Amino acid sequence: MTVTRESAGATRDRYRLPMLTFVLVGSAVAVALGVYGREHEPAGYALNVVGFSGPLYVKTWLTTAAAVLAVVQLLTAGRMYDAAASDQVHAVHRWSGRAAVLLTVPVAVHCLYALGFQGGSPRVLVHSLLGCFLYGAFVVKMLVLTRRDRPRWVVPVAGGALFTGVIGLWLTSALWVFTTTGFHL
Amino acid sequence: MAIDVRAGQDGDVAMSTRGPLLTLASVVVLTGALLSVNELVGPSTAPTSSSSYTAPDDGAPTSAVPAAPAPSSEAAPPPTAEPASLQAVYSGRTDGREATVAVAVNGDRAAAYLCDGDSIETWLQGSATGDEVSLTGRDTAALTGTISGSTMSGTVTTSTGLSWQFSADQAQPPAGIYEARTTIDGLATRIGWVVLPDGTQVGIQNVDGTRSPAPRLDLDDATFTLDEAAHEATPIDGADTVVGR
Numbered sequence: 001m002t003v004t005r006e007s008a009g010a011t012r013d014r015y016r017l018p019m020l021t022f023v024l025v026g027s028a029v030a031v032a033l034g035v036y037g038r039e040h041e042p043a044g045y046a047l048n049v050v051g052f053s054g055p056l057y058v059k060t061w062l063t064t065a066a067a068v069l070a071v072v073q074l075l076t077a078g079r080m081y082d083a084a085a086s087d088q089v090h091a092v093h094r095w096s097g098r099a100a101v102l103l104t105v106p107v108a109v110h111c112l113y114a115l116g117f118q119g120g121s122p123r124v125l126v127h128s129l130l131g132c133f134l135y136g137a138f139v140v141k142m143l144v145l146t147r148r149d150r151p152r153w154v155v156p157v158a159g160g161a162l163f164t165g166v167i168g169l170w171l172t173s174a175l176w177v178f179t180t181t182g183f184h185l
Numbered sequence: 186m187a188i189d190v191r192a193g194q195d196g197d198v199a200m201s202t203r204g205p206l207l208t209l210a211s212v213v214v215l216t217g218a219l220l221s222v223n224e225l226v227g228p229s230t231a232p233t234s235s236s237s238y239t240a241p242d243d244g245a246p247t248s249a250v251p252a253a254p255a256p257s258s259e260a261a262p263p264p265t266a267e268p269a270s271l272q273a274v275y276s277g278r279t280d281g282r283e284a285t286v287a288v289a290v291n292g293d294r295a296a297a298y299l300c301d302g303d304s305i306e307t308w309l310q311g312s313a314t315g316d317e318v319s320l321t322g323r324d325t326a327a328l329t330g331t332i333s334g335s336t337m338s339g340t341v342t343t344s345t346g347l348s349w350q351f352s353a354d355q356a357q358p359p360a361g362i363y364e365a366r367t368t369i370d371g372l373a374t375r376i377g378w379v380v381l382p383d384g385t386q387v388g389i390q391n392v393d394g395t396r397s398p399a400p401r402l403d404l405d406d407a408t409f410t411l412d413e414a415a416h417e418a419t420p421i422d423g424a425d426t427v428v429g430r
Contacts, residue, residue, distance in 0.1 A: 055393075056371045098208050102215060109219040115368050120414040138212070145205040173371075181370065 015150055022143040030136030037117030037128065052185050059107045060174040061185065066107075067170040069100035070163050077159050100166065101138055108135070127172035134165035271313065272423070274361040275330075275337040276381050277353030285379040285387045286341055286351045287362045288318060288330060291423030295320055297328050298362045298421065299341055300379050302387040304396045307343045308377065308427040322428050356382035359404040362421035363388075367411060376409075378402050378418065 052058045076093035079085040108131060117132075119125040141158040144150055276287035284301035290313045297309040297320050309328050311320030316332040323344045330339030335355040342348040363378040369392050376399045378388035388399025400409045407418045421427060 059371070094204065094208075098211070101208070101212055105212060105215045106219055109216060109223070113220065113223050114373050115371070118368065120367070120416070121412065139209065142205040142209040146202040148202075177371070 012151055015147075015154075018147055019144070019150075019154065022140050025143060026136035026138075026140035028136075029139045030132040033112065033135055034117055034128070034132040037112045037132070040113070040116060055110075056177060056181070057185060059110060060177045062103050062107050063170050063174040066100045066103045067166055067174070069096045069103070070166040072096045073100065073159070074163050077156070081156060104134070104166070104169075123172050123176060127169060130165050130168045130172065134162070134169060137161040137165050271332075273355050274358075275332075275353035275355050276360050276362075276379055277337075277351060278381070279341065279349035279351045281349065283347075283349055285381060285385075286328075286353055287360070287379040287381075288320075288328070288337060288353060289362055289421050289423040289425075290318065294424040296362065296421050296423050296425050296427050297341075298364075298377050298379055298427070299328075299343060300377055300387050300389050302389060302398055304389070305343060305345075305347070306377055306389040306391070306396065307341075309341075310426065310428045313423065354382050358420065359384070359407075363402060363407060363418040364421050364427065365409065365416055365418040367416050369411065376400070376418070380404065 052061065073093060073096055076085070076089050076096070079089050080093060111131060117128045119128065137158065141155075141162050144154050144158050272291050274287065274289045276285065278285050279299075284299050284305055286297065286299045288295055288297040293313050295311050295313045295318045297311075299305070299307040299309070307322050307326045309320035309322040309326055311318065311328070318328070318330045318332070318337070318339075320328040322328075325342055325346045326344040328339065328341040330337045330351075330353075336352060337355070338350070338352040340348060341351050360380045360382045363380065365376045367374050367376070369390075372393040374390060374392045376388060376390040378386050378399055380386045380402070384404065386402050386404070388402065389396050390399045400411055402409045402418055407420060408415050409418060410416070
């Protein structure tokens, strides 16, 4: 394995265009989701799974599972950043991340399709904005991982944005459901 | 300050650049699959068409041909393109006062709503020919009526088979049918109101199948309050789609 030492400035300059591209693509995704949520005529449909008290709680628990996996993501990411983490830690990070984002997809599809982008209350507005932001951040995180020549701050920032999005979404939805309608399946 | 640029900068020498792209692709595929299922299966409640009905009290007549089917009032009715087509709203009660009924007619299309303000509501839509209207709704819901002068009378049947005679008088806005779609606790909600000629309003909100009395509708600007937030209700015109597929 060869090691090339170059200045921080050179790395940064060379990465400028790719970084800009990734962020633009992510932003486009976020905006597209917002526009779709706003323009699409909400059409109610049920997300019913046996064992849960209703569609709302299916979404609530899926979101909670994704939030728990996001915490796993944060902890494994911390190990990967500081020390030479084992391959298992890397594998857990990748697979918990994949599971987390796939779990959010049915929830997000229901939110967008059945409810749309709503601004009726601060909680709902923040949730709608974070929902769009989350998938933009996810796209950016995946794209920055495709190139090796990135400054060290890029992955932590992208991952941190993703983590913030998931937790913010959980706070504005699942936590609200649990505290207003009860903590149960 | 020097930065090491080496393969696997984060320490993971085995990481390929394909993994992230595959993850991204799987998310896109799953999203597309779920959206397609939605489109195929169809929504459980009918999407409402954006109403193009302009309430007459929001401006002067826009057409050069004035229509004069209604008696003079504070607000003139919207002018119709052909002087012969009818654009009017009738609202009233079933003969035994079981429920309120309103029928909106626009040319040869009609939409109607029956509501008892408690748990019985029916949306209907259909056609208007001459002085006869014929509408249908979900299951056994149906309405047939005859217009005589400024009164429509006939029979209305709910989707559960209850059948009543009704009589409805032609009325000016704010009388008529109003609809709103919103969410309560994350569940898709549809609210309908009948506003009678004397200003009485009767409405039902349907939260994912559970019916209860509707919130009060402000008849000045067709808004209502739910969860301490203001929402808008749409006046229903005879050409609107109110019954799902």
